[in-house]
Amino acid sequence: KGKVERFNRLVDSFLSEVALEKPNTLERLNELFQVWLSECYQTKPHSALGKKTSPESAFRSDRKALRFVDPDTLANAFLHCETRKVDKSGCISFMDQKYEVGLSFIGCKVDVVYDPADLEELTIEYEGHSPWKARKLVIGERAGQRPAMPSHLQAQQADRSRLLHAAEQKHQERRKEQVPAVAFRAIWKEEGDNV
Template sequence: MKSEKTREATAYARAQILNPLLSSELDRSLRAHLLREASEKSGYSERTLRRWLRAYEQEGFDGLLPAERDLSAMRAIPETIVDQAIILRREVPERSVSDIIRLLEMEGWVEPGSVKRSTLQDQLYRRGYGTRQLNLYRSAGAGAARRFQRRGRNDLWQADIKYLMKLTTTVNRPAKQLYVSAFIDDATRLVTGARVYDQQDVHSVLDCFRYALEAYGIPERLYTDNGRVYIGKQLTSVCTKLGIKPLRARPYAAQAKGKIEAFNKTLDKFVAEEKLEHPTSVEQVQHDLDCWLESFYYTVKHSALDGRTPREAYEANRKPQRFVTADELNRAFRMTETRLVDKTGCLSLGGRKWEAGPEYIGLKVDVSFASDNPKQLLVEYPGMEGKVVYELVMGEHTIERLVPQPFLNTDHSRLLEAARQRKEEGDHDRQGAIRYKDI
């Protein structure tokens, strides 16, 4: 269970290193340049990166999963040695892994030749001190933003989350802010997903993203701003597993996301109309938004689309759509994290409390969940059957703490009995000893 989670973390790290090389539009010379650059930044040889790239092209994300033997090899380095390597890297981030190993050998921490460079490098990446992890990512090109438009549908999607409107106060609840998470196809301006939520979080983004993927297939690239809901591990992991290349706009460059920003402005027209309806629920706003998209937005012809509507442009595009199975989607959206169950039998995830149960008190458990809609969690621990748990609902009574094995009633202390026995044996041995004062 834990080894599989570690293998996925390794594959995820490898995919991030390969990210600049995944575009199908790179010519041979540019690919060679990016390969050298990736090798210098990551510390891995070009040969290793080419091997990973071939595996990814043939098998996708699974091709980057390390063999089980890789994990046992990594565990061969004691934690104290890894800690020292991290200190050396933190002192001078420019130190290569080979330099760090040489220093460890010179200072007597390890025997010469006993630590492999690739093994220590993997350990540093897992602890967050890989070369690439210490460098701030800078997108290529710092010139002025230029207008662009992809040719094929699903070449590139743009995404954003926007304040929509407030539901008015009712006798049952206070006013509630609503948001809309949206995805738009760059080539055709078709809105592949637009969903209304009362939370502005990563789960809302992922829920809408899955909705769009199921309806229109898998895009090659996803273009977002640098908001935490987009740059976090969860969305990046989904993209990596599905072979989607994430792209980031430069900070404060809203014009770089022109298609989705234009759609956001058009949404203001919907909001003006919807406020006249005085909606009372998220479901009502979602229904009206769907109707507005089909009957208003999709009927507008665009000069940039040769006078066609977004729907007409998308359906006329000849580029094949790529769909994946439901099982592949489930796997891509499933996350696993480790959590400690507290003395009340609860664990924390996503800022909420989940009721694991008294049998897990004090244990570090693996928690699996669907990142797009975490309504329930699967809690697992070695030697125990997995359990589906739900968010904590506060009640009037506490749960009864379970004891793993019932206490035994006894009328004597085994420790004191053993102590008495040992003393008697010592006294007996001393009786046969020679006392020099008696000679």
């Protein structure tokens, strides 16, 4: 906490000095801050380091060799990880996009390892399987469009009423069944008064 307070005092003193200089650009402000940081902080002896040693000389006198991190290890250190459940279609929903994981993982919870700056490809991890890549699910240009119906299945223009035609046929069949029956009205009209 004391180191942070000491550095904040250094920045405050820089701000009061740079106000007199009135730099016009951010680049000039950064240049002046680097000069101030180097001359007034890093090369100035600090009592905490002992024997009037500056932070820069303490850093340079360290005999341990600098270790450089492997670029892949460094890249993996800044990746993010979240858990998602694979849906019935073998996909996961991630950041309002669908990614295809695989049908064999339906219902499983998988770990999604990703770089927030690049969401085109995700790394999927699941216990017992080596990590694999999942890409955004791209639905084709023909998806969602219905193909044209074959002509024999399309709606045909009606030239007559099928219902009325069927009713007329039924009516004629019924009349044929009723013809043999005797109708006394017909006899009354033919014979006159003699019944």
